[in-house]
Amino acid sequence: MSGLSCSATAIAHPNIALVKYWGKADIAENLPAVGSLSITLGGLATTTTVAFDPELREDVLLLDGREDTAAVRRVSGCLERLRRRLGTSLHARVESANDFPTAAGLASSASGFAALVVAAHAALGGNLPREELADLARRCSGSAARSLFGGFVELALTPEGPHPTTTRQILPPEAWPLEVVVAVTATGPKETGSTEGMLLTERTSPCYRSWVRQSPADLAAAREAVASRDFEALAEVSEASCLAMHGLMLSARPGLIYWNGTTVECLHRIRQLRREGIPVFFTVDAGPQVKAICLPEATARVEEALGTVPGVVRLLSSGLGEGARVAG
Numbered sequence: 001m002s003g004l005s006c007s008a009t010a011i012a013h014p015n016i017a018l019v020k021y022w023g024k025a026d027i028a029e030n031l032p033a034v035g036s037l038s039i040t041l042g043g044l045a046t047t048t049t050v051a052f053d054p055e056l057r058e059d060v061l062l063l064d065g066r067e068d069t070a071a072v073r074r075v076s077g078c079l080e081r082l083r084r085r086l087g088t089s090l091h092a093r094v095e096s097a098n099d100f101p102t103a104a105g106l107a108s109s110a111s112g113f114a115a116l117v118v119a120a121h122a123a124l125g126g127n128l129p130r131e132e133l134a135d136l137a138r139r140c141s142g143s144a145a146r147s148l149f150g151g152f153v154e155l156a157l158t159p160e161g162p163h164p165t166t167t168r169q170i171l172p173p174e175a176w177p178l179e180v181v182v183a184v185t186a187t188g189p190k191e192t193g194s195t196e197g198m199l200l201t202e203r204t205s206p207c208y209r210s211w212v213r214q215s216p217a218d219l220a221a222a223r224e225a226v227a228s229r230d231f232e233a234l235a236e237v238s239e240a241s242c243l244a245m246h247g248l249m250l251s252a253r254p255g256l257i258y259w260n261g262t263t264v265e266c267l268h269r270i271r272q273l274r275r276e277g278i279p280v281f282f283t284v285d286a287g288p289q290v291k292a293i294c295l296p297e298a299t300a301r302v303e304e305a306l307g308t309v310p311g312v313v314r315l316l317s318s319g320l321g322e323g324a325r326v327a328g
Contacts (some may be wrong), residue, residue: 004126006048006051006052006123006124006152007049007050007051007052008050008088008119008123008305008326008327009047009048009049009050009119009124009167009326009327009328010047010048010050010113010115010116010118010119010122010324010325010326010327011045011046011048011115011324011325011327012045012046012048012110012111012114012118012147012148012323012324012325013041013042013043013044013045013046013047013048013111013117013147013150013321013322013323013324014041014042014044014046014100014108014111014113014198015038015039015040015041015110015111015143015146015147015153016038016039016180016283016285016291017036017037017038017053017146017241017285018037018038018039018222018234018237018238018283018293019020019023019035019036019037019215019218019219019222019237019241020239020240020241020242020244020245020283020285021032021035021036021143021155021209022032022197022198022201022211022245022248022249023198023201023202023203023211023212023287024142024195024198025157027162027195027199029067029139029164030138030139030140030141030142031164031165032138032142032155032157032165033059033202033212034155034157034211034212035051035144035154035155035157035215035216035219036146036155036214036219037102037152037153037154037155037170037219037222037223037226038146038152038153038154038155039151039152039153039178039180039293039320040083040146040147040149040150040151040153040173040320040321040322040323041180041318041319041320041321042128042150042173042318042319042320042321042322043180043241043316043317043318043319043321044098044099044100044111044182044316044318045098045099045100045111045114046096046097046098046099046108046111046114046115047092047096047097047115047327048094048095048096048097048112048116048119049095049096049117049119050079050092050093050094050116050119050123051092051094051095051123051233052088052090052091052092052120052123052124053090053091053092053093054090056090056091056092056093057091057092059072059076059079059091059093059094059096060072060091060092060093061075061096062093062094062095062115063092063096063097064096064097064098065097067308068115070074070244070320074140075094075116077090077140077320078100078113078116078117078136078137078139078140079092079116079119079120080174081136081139082117082120082121082124082126083124083138083286084124085128085132085136086121086124086126086128088124089123092120092123093224094116096112096115096116098111100316101283101295109141109142109143109144109148109194110143110144110146110147111144111324112141112144113137113140113141113144113147114137114144114145114147114148114323114324115137115145115147115324116137117133117137117140117148117324118148118324118325118326119326120177121133122326124248127293129217130148130323131163131166131167132163134148134149134150135163135164135165135167136168138155138165139169139278142194142195143155144164145167145169146325147324148165148167148168148324149168149169149261149321149323150172150173150290150320150322150323151169151170151171151172151173151174151175151176151187151320151321152169152170152171152172152173152176152226152234153167153168153169153170154156154168154170154219154223155167156158156168156219169323170226170227171227173319173320173321173322175319176226176229176320177296177319177320178293178294178295178296178319178320179293179294179295179296179298179299179317179318179319180291180292180293180294180318180320181291181292181294181299181302181303181306181315181316181317182289182290182291182292182315182316182317182318183262183266183289183290183291183306183309183315184258184261184289184312184313184314184315184316185263185266185288185289185310185311185312185313186260186262186287186288186289187313187314187324190258190286190287190288192256192258192286195212195287197249197252197256197286199256200252200256201248201249201251201252204252205248205251205252205253206251206319207247207248207251208248211244211245211248212245218237218240218241218310219231221233221236221237222237222241230294231279234279234281234283235274235279238281238283238293239281239282239283240284241283242282242284246258246259246284247285258284258286258287258288259284259288260311261311262282262288262310262311262312263289263290264311265289265309265310265311266290266292266306266309266312267282267290269305269306270282270290270292270302270305270306270310272305273298273301273302273305278294278298278301278302279294279295279297280292280293280294280295281293281294281297281304282323290306292306296319299317303315303317
């Protein structure tokens with residue numbers, strides 16, 4: 001690699017897991033304890049520009065227009081893995097911006113690291129396969145590998161393969177165009193980060209082993225529901241996985257409460273819609289935001305119902321989107 005400056009910009013979208021992952025099998029390798037299945041949201045985006053410069057002596061990160069000295073360490077760790085793989089020692093200036101709340105339970109780390117890996121790889125002129133890029137992203141953020149792909153995506157544990165996890169698209173977004181309505185119930189960062197929460201849960205929860213044992217059955221059920229476009233079956237396993245994960249968090253000592261009162265009211269409202277025959281179900285990640293997944297014809301009704309819940313700051317609506325890619 002020459003000493004010339006080089007840059008590229010990438011766009012990536014957050015994803016939301018329908019079958020959840022919570023827990024680490026290996027913290028040093030950021031290896032998840034269970035697999036997961038997600039959908040990629042085309043309506044929310046992270047845009048990241050990576051510029052390698054021989055004049056720089058260290059990596060620099062600007063997040064949403066402000067220098068972030070706290071997060072630059074994780075970014076540098078990600079870039080260093082790529083530098084070693086591609087044979088360069090150049091440092092980079094990274095500028096990243098989200099068009100949705102950062103670090104608030106909307107998977108900004110997933111889209112952020114997916115965009116970072118794709119932009120840095122393009123800037124350095126790499127030709128690594130997408131699966132290897134996904135593995136690099138996963139080492140930085142456990143859910144980032146899924147944002148490398150669009151539509152319905154599964155991250156599976158593959159200890160006997162070339163990488164400890166394998167990420168693949170199981171259905172493209174246009175094959176089953178579900179809609180997602182996100183009820184934002186708080187905009188600030190969550191009090192307990194996901195990695196910290198996972199380690200506490202694994203260490204202290206009496207329910208943790210049961211959670212790990214249940215995961216393969218939930219993944220199989222969700223995989224079958226997606227393959228057959230069975231909305232009711234996907235709703236059942238997704239809500240069960242969500243509630244089980246948050247129940248697991250509550251069983252930690254001290255218990256982790258990522259929800260607020262508005263979160264709970266939104267869940268009740270979505271359950272009421274289901275009772276009225278509206279095709280919608282919920283999921284909630286490690287944060288207070290509620291994601292309502294519905295068939296396209298139900299979107300307006302879901303938006304109307306969630307928009308009237310006291311405490312909802314705003315609604316974000318999105319269809320399913322494609323994987324991380326170089327801009328332009």
